[in-house]
Amino acid sequence: MNNVLGIGTDIVYIPRIVGLLKRHHVTGDYRRLVRVTNKFMTSTEQERFFKLLQKTDSVDSNEQLINYTAGVWATKESLLKALSGYIAPWELPPCTNHIF
Numbered sequence: 001m002n003n004v005l006g007i008g009t010d011i012v013y014i015p016r017i018v019g020l021l022k023r024h025h026v027t028g029d030y031r032r033l034v035r036v037t038n039k040f041m042t043s044t045e046q047e048r049f050f051k052l053l054q055k056t057d058s059v060d061s062n063e064q065l066i067n068y069t070a071g072v073w074a075t076k077e078s079l080l081k082a083l084s085g086y087i088a089p090w091e092l093p094p095c096t097n098h099i100f
């Protein structure tokens with residue numbers, strides 16, 4: 001195991017986030033979005049996410065929501081990349097790339 005703490009970075013393709021939100025958003029019914037956000041957001045992050053979601057009916061025009069979601073995703077991915085050389089692979093959370 002490598003004990004060097006690395007630097008992680010992640011670039012998020014915004015249209016992919018928009019597509020994810022549009023696919024799983026049903027006005028007034030957030031069950032599908034809860035299932036998706038449970039995979040990579042804490043309850044505090046989800047609370048902010050749903051507050052931003054309630055500002056408009058259209059997810060693709062809600063720039064704050066899109067940027068927030070992309071930022072949370074990129075932050076967590078970059079941390080996992082940075083820590084992957086330091087933390088044993090079996091102690092890392094499962095990969096969630098399949099949701100996109």
